[in-house]
Amino acid sequence: MSQDNLFNKSLEQSGVFEQLVIAARAGDKDAFVKLFEMVKDSLYRTACVILENENDAYDALQESALKAYKNLQQLRQPQFFKTWVTRILINKCCAILKERKKVSLFADMSVLQVNLQEKSPFSVGVMEAVNHLSFPYRAVVILRYLEGYSQKEIAQILNCPVGTVKSRLNAALKKLKADLKGQGLWHLVKEEEVYEL
């Protein structure tokens, strides 16, 4: 589980989200700003990896903040604000991806891969393999291994059964393994295994 998600889980348990949501619903704009700023970086990371484009990710984030602000009254359980707003973001990303299919663009190399080239070949390979996944599989991998959500939470975000999340995760991992083997990076997994032993 990522550090961010551990932090957010502690916020959920301590009721910070709940207090801020109640204040924001009562008309406190500062409360909403504070609430969204807590989850903003996590949402931006998710959008960047899904959309492979910082500008689109920023647009998705901005629009998600707007939608969350307008529809805050519809949130039934204030303590699950982050899950709810992640769902809004994922839907926004999905809409952007669909819009992209209508207009064919030459996709530049993702800024994530550019930054990673100097750091770790395996990380570059992982990002490339994740980018090769179609949207439903990419979303579950990111929500699981980048943001640390449980299968149940991912099912709530993506509005699908837990069984679907499990099968997508298994299928996505299979594809990722095949891709990494194809890139010739699987030996690093073996080395990691030896290192752990």
Added chain:
Amino acid sequence: MNCKRVQELLESYFAGELNQLQKVLLEKHVASCQSCSNILKEEKSFLALLGKGLKAGAESLPSLPLNWNAILNFKPKRGYLRFAPTFALIFVLIACIFTVLSPFPGNLFGPSEGPSSANKTEIIASRDSGYPHSPPSEEGTNWRLGFY
């Protein structure tokens, strides 16, 4: 628990999402099956590297400020609905003009064509006798109860 089932559950096992019984059965199987034991070790290191790889990519992203002024003061564009009252007023005026100036008979404000002369006689007769459309009265005839 067979090998296929163990491999399906490995992902949930590493995430700590199996119930106690499933966990015990899985560990028992892995302890006795060399193939599944190797797969388990491989899966563990793969998932660890996958998480590290994704996080390494994400860490390089900057924290960007949002345009809160635009978000908190957003007013939706009403589009064509802005002109709805104007259109409604124009429609009412046109309807009134059409009704007043209409050449067709039976309009609300103009003169009606009226009955023909034959009908006029009948109506006058019936008016005199006190009944609508009753024939001219004859002596000894009671038309009170006549229905036509």
